[in-house]
Amino acid sequence: MQNDTLKKLIKNGAIWGFILFQLVFFEVAGRWWSLSDSAFMDLDSMLLLLKQSAPIGIIAIGMTVVMINGNIDLSVGATYALAGIVMLDSMNWPFMEAMGDASIPLAWLFALFTGSLLGLINGVIVWKTGVDAFIVTLGAMLGYRGLVFMYNGENPTYHLNWTMVDFAEADILGLETPAIVFLAVVLVVWLVMTRTVHGRNAYAIGDNREAAVNAGIRVGPHMVWNFALIGFLAALSAVAFYSGSGSVNPNDGMLFELWAITAVVLGGTKLTGGRGSIIGTLGGVIAIQLLRRGLNHIGAQTETVNLVIGIILIAVLFLDRQLNRKGAEELKV
Amino acid sequence: MTDQKPALRLEGIVKTFPGVRALDGVSFAVQPGEVHALMGENGAGKSTLMKVLGGIYQPEEGRIFIDERETVMRGPLEAKANGVMFIHQELSLAEEISVAENIYLGELPRKSFGRVDWDTLYSRTDAILEKLKVSFNARTRVGDLSIANQQMVEIARALTVDARAVIFDEPTASLTDAEKSVLFDVIADLKAQGVGIIYISHRMEEIFRITDRISVLRDGAYRGTLETAKTDEDEITRMMIGRSLDLTRRQAPATPGPVALRVEGLSCGDLFQDAHFEVREGEVLGFYGLVGAGRTEIAETLFGLRKPTSGRIFLKGEEVTITSPIDAIARGISLVPESRKEQGLVLGMNCRDNITLPQVGDLTAGPFVSDGAEISIYDQYRDRLQIKSPSWRTTVGNLSGGNQQKIVIGKWLSMRPEVLIVDEPTRGIDVGSKSEIHNLLRELAKQGYAVIVISSEMPEVLHVSDRIVAMYHGRVMREFTAEEVTEDSLIQAISGIEGSAA
Numbered sequence: 001m002q003n004d005t006l007k008k009l010i011k012n013g014a015i016w017g018f019i020l021f022q023l024v025f026f027e028v029a030g031r032w033w034s035l036s037d038s039a040f041m042d043l044d045s046m047l048l049l050l051k052q053s054a055p056i057g058i059i060a061i062g063m064t065v066v067m068i069n070g071n072i073d074l075s076v077g078a079t080y081a082l083a084g085i086v087m088l089d090s091m092n093w094p095f096m097e098a099m100g101d102a103s104i105p106l107a108w109l110f111a112l113f114t115g116s117l118l119g120l121i122n123g124v125i126v127w128k129t130g131v132d133a134f135i136v137t138l139g140a141m142l143g144y145r146g147l148v149f150m151y152n153g154e155n156p157t158y159h160l161n162w163t164m165v166d167f168a169e170a171d172i173l174g175l176e177t178p179a180i181v182f183l184a185v186v187l188v189v190w191l192v193m194t195r196t197v198h199g200r201n202a203y204a205i206g207d208n209r210e211a212a213v214n215a216g217i218r219v220g221p222h223m224v225w226n227f228a229l230i231g232f233l234a235a236l237s238a239v240a241f242y243s244g245s246g247s248v249n250p251n252d253g254m255l256f257e258l259w260a261i262t263a264v265v266l267g268g269t270k271l272t273g274g275r276g277s278i279i280g281t282l283g284g285v286i287a288i289q290l291l292r293r294g295l296n297h298i299g300a301q302t303e304t305v306n307l308v309i310g311i312i313l314i315a316v317l318f319l320d321r322q323l324n325r326k327g328a329e330e331l332k333v
Numbered sequence: 334m335t336d337q338k339p340a341l342r343l344e345g346i347v348k349t350f351p352g353v354r355a356l357d358g359v360s361f362a363v364q365p366g367e368v369h370a371l372m373g374e375n376g377a378g379k380s381t382l383m384k385v386l387g388g389i390y391q392p393e394e395g396r397i398f399i400d401e402r403e404t405v406m407r408g409p410l411e412a413k414a415n416g417v418m419f420i421h422q423e424l425s426l427a428e429e430i431s432v433a434e435n436i437y438l439g440e441l442p443r444k445s446f447g448r449v450d451w452d453t454l455y456s457r458t459d460a461i462l463e464k465l466k467v468s469f470n471a472r473t474r475v476g477d478l479s480i481a482n483q484q485m486v487e488i489a490r491a492l493t494v495d496a497r498a499v500i501f502d503e504p505t506a507s508l509t510d511a512e513k514s515v516l517f518d519v520i521a522d523l524k525a526q527g528v529g530i531i532y533i534s535h536r537m538e539e540i541f542r543i544t545d546r547i548s549v550l551r552d553g554a555y556r557g558t559l560e561t562a563k564t565d566e567d568e569i570t571r572m573m574i575g576r577s578l579d580l581t582r583r584q585a586p587a588t589p590g591p592v593a594l595r596v597e598g599l600s601c602g603d604l605f606q607d608a609h610f611e612v613r614e615g616e617v618l619g620f621y622g623l624v625g626a627g628r629t630e631i632a633e634t635l636f637g638l639r640k641p642t643s644g645r646i647f648l649k650g651e652e653v654t655i656t657s658p659i660d661a662i663a664r665g666i667s668l669v670p671e672s673r674k675e676q677g678l679v680l681g682m683n684c685r686d687n688i689t690l691p692q693v694g695d696l697t698a699g700p701f702v703s704d705g706a707e708i709s710i711y712d713q714y715r716d717r718l719q720i721k722s723p724s725w726r727t728t729v730g731n732l733s734g735g736n737q738q739k740i741v742i743g744k745w746l747s748m749r750p751e752v753l754i755v756d757e758p759t760r761g762i763d764v765g766s767k768s769e770i771h772n773l774l775r776e777l778a779k780q781g782y783a784v785i786v787i788s789s790e791m792p793e794v795l796h797v798s799d800r801i802v803a804m805y806h807g808r809v810m811r812e813f814t815a816e817e818v819t820e821d822s823l824i825q826a827i828s829g830i831e832g833s834a835a
Contacts, residue, residue, distance in 0.1 A: 207682060210675060216691050274681045
């Protein structure tokens with residue numbers, strides 16, 4: 001049992017250990033090998049890091065829920081772009097312009113509604129057709145991106161509202177709005193997953209769907225809610241980001257799904273479902289962002305970043321596999 | 334056959350798993366040219382023994398001899414290299430490729446530059462298939478074959494090497510009579526070539542038709558070898574089932590209460606037809622029959638996992654329709670499923686969460702699940718069922734089979750069901766926990782639950798049931814009370830010999 005607890009600790013703490021290692025490594029590398037003349041671990045740059053993590057981070061939190069549930073959602077990047085377009089474009093509509101700043105919350109609602117609806121559609125298709133979530137959301141990824149281009153062709157969609165920009169750049173104790181939204185999402189979804197019935201059922205369904213059905217859990221509707229949640233969070237991510245930037249490019253959000261999945265997996269969530277944690281994903285998101293900044297800090301070329309992250313991802317999963325390998329001979333009944 | 338050296342000999346094989354001694358010093362020998370039956374109940378250790386022979390499991394003790402040469406098999410390839418071949422009950426073929434490729438998988442004949450020598454491959458395969466008198470050829474895609482023919486492909490595969498011992502594991506399970514005779518001809522051929530054959534089957538008539546000797550396993554231990562010609566079903570059954578103190582017949586029948594569940598003419602397609610039975614509060618109703626007789630399917634129908642094609646279900650005299658497990662649970666029907674790992678437990682979750690899974694929605698305080706309420710339910714059932722687990726936090730996957738089963742039972746008891754259905758209550762559970770679970774089932778009946786127990790183990794059914802329903806091919810053949818039932822009459826009923834439908 002002792003051994004069990006230790007293993008658990010290593011597994012759950014691994015990502016934070018890795019973050020700590022990065023902090024020390026880049027600090028030391030920067031200072032003593034004179035690769036950089038500034039400190040790596042200063043507060044401002046860490047706060048900025050949190051803000052930069054927010055767009056993918058918010059989506060990764062939703063992805064964690066969906067993956068614990070035993071599914072996956074590849075359409076989040078397209079949903080993100082589409083929600084951004086709906087938000088900014090709606091503010092150009094005559095009746096919205098007539099409302100002045102009061103149109104801001106309404107535009108946000110439109111965006112959030114769009115995201116939730118797209119997620120809901122994914123969920124209902126997965127539920128009713130029984131087609132694998134990977135395939136359904138792969139199709140949705142192409143389809144929703146198609147909608148993005150149908151909306152405004154290759155042109156960016158923009159709307160500049162300084163009140164909105166001010167709001168997006170407002171800060172509390174140095175934390176800007178996107179970072180606050182990110183941390184709030186982490187907190188709320190963490191509570192949902194650890195403390196509520198919905199969270200409990202998500203783990204149960206992801207681990208053993210048949211047993212969950214036998215326990216009287218409504219598996220289909222449950223999954224639909226999770227898809228709606230990730231759609232909502234993709235839209236929330238767009239709201240947090242585009243409120244500040246005011247312009248959506250139709251290619252925005254591409255590969256977001258893969259970065260989100262990378263962060264989730266680094267954070268210890270199993271691809272097959274049933275295990276994972278929101279806090280782990282927070283760690284995964286921070287680790288990736290830290291790595292980008294760190295490599296930049298020591299003067300590595302930006303092109304090397306993806307290579308390094310790719311290698312680390314595989315190394316982490318290999319380690320995880322070693323730690324989790326069950327006895328080679330398991331009693332099969 | 335007498336004084337030859339054995340083709341295959343096992344000596345004192347021991348294999349243990351956490352909590353279970355699966356093989357406890359098994360020794361027996363198969364002569365060349367002998368068909369040797371290996372018999373035993375489910376869980377007696379047959380499949381573990383076969384996995385040891387196949388190199389999948391390494392025994393802790395004991396030795397394996399092939400032609401009296403000691404052999405260690407570290408994996409399936411080594412087993413094959415040593416001339417031990419398997420015809421599995423579950424087919425292991427690649428459906429998308431041809432028969433020939435399947436048969437020579439991993440050792441396709443080659444030409445230069447690694448090209449496959451298709452001509453040689455097909456001609457070799459066709460030569461083997463000819464011996465088997467099959468209707469397909471080397472180029473047929475395996476996925477297009479019937480199950481019986483796929484089995485023939487497996488057999489053909491065994492014929493490609495110079496086999497010393499061939500093990501048939503329930504080979505006739507999916508074969509028609511005509512296909513069976515072809516199989517038996519093949520076995521006779523192999524026998525004539527001096528190959529040692531181990532034949533695993535539950536079907537007595539086959540055992541008597543083709544085997545020379547019979548070895549019996551019980552609870553992982555070797556119980557002896559009989560000459561087929563000098564024994565009868567009775568003796569074999571006795572050896573297989575044995576007598577142990579904790580599996581005596583029920584003596585005092587309970588005094589049952591009112592009818593909790595009554596089923597009238599329940600049918601579900603080909604799976605079972607026209608089932609009639611009732612179970613009262615305070616009694617255990619046993620369901621006995623061979624695998625595939627429709628027992629599990631009846632349970633699944635009562636639990637809303639299958640839709641009945643006709644028939645009526647009454648709960649406490651009131652007719653009900655059950656369309657999903659949610660319905661069944663709401664009406665007080667609970668099912669402890671046949672396979673606890675696949676259908677019953679969330680293995681990665683802890684003990685407490687598994688027990689409270691069906692009712693966690695009712696254990697909330699505000700938006701959150703109440704830890705205290707959950708722990709108190711866990712504590713209650715841990716004490717009541719004597720679940721041995723270090724803490725409620727322990728992952729269920731780390732518990733022994735017996736304790737896992739108790740978790741599943743606890744889960745359903747905590748829902749306070751009217752009818753508790755337990756499918757194979759002690760499959761894969763060690764002997765000690767078995768009797769604990771038997772006592773528990775009896776105790777539950779005493780407390781007034783209506784309990785249905787489905788089992789493939791006769792002593793278990795005899796031990797726990799007040800009444801026994803015997804099934805054969807989807808039909809309820811007969812219902813026995815605990816006093817009137819005899820092993821013979823039960824065996825006859827489940828073999829379809831006695832056709833008086835109840």
